[in-house]
Amino acid sequence: MGLNRRILEEYVNRRPFYTILTPYRRIKIKRTARLGDGISNEVHSLLLADVKSEKERRFILKMYNDDSEKALREYEILSALESSGFPVPHVYLYEGNHRILGKPFIIMDEVGGKVHK
Numbered sequence: 001m002g003l004n005r006r007i008l009e010e011y012v013n014r015r016p017f018y019t020i021l022t023p024y025r026r027i028k029i030k031r032t033a034r035l036g037d038g039i040s041n042e043v044h045s046l047l048l049a050d051v052k053s054e055k056e057r058r059f060i061l062k063m064y065n066d067d068s069e070k071a072l073r074e075y076e077i078l079s080a081l082e083s084s085g086f087p088v089p090h091v092y093l094y095e096g097n098h099r100i101l102g103k104p105f106i107i108m109d110e111v112g113g114k115v116h117k
Contacts, residue, residue: 031045031047061105089110093107
C-alpha cells in the first residue's frame with residue numbers, strides 16, 4: 001500500500017504538530033519520498049510547508065507493520081534519550097491506530113548523516 005498523502009495531510013493539520021511550521025494552522029505536503037524498508041517498518045521523507053508563507057521543513061515518517069507497541073517503544077526511547085541530552089531526532093507524533101495510514105507510525109525530525117545498515 002502506498003502512502004496516502006491526503007489522509008496524512010489532514011491528520012497532521014488536526015494535531016498541534018502544525019505549530020512548528022506555522023501559526024496559520026495549515027500545512028501542506030509538498031513532497032514525499034520512500035527511503036526504504038526494513039524488516040518491520042518503512043521509512044518516508046516528508047517535505048512539509050506552511051500554506052501561506054511557504055516555509056518548508058523536512059521530517060521522517062516511520063511506519064510499523066501493525067506493531068503499535070514497537071512504534072510506541074521507539075517514540076518513548078527517542079524522547080527519553082533527547083531529554084537526557086543525547087543527539088537523537090526529536091519525535092513529534094506517535095500514532096498507534098493503524099486505521100489512519102494503514103500502519104502505526106511516528107513522525108520525527110530529519111537529520112543529516114549516513115544511514116548505517
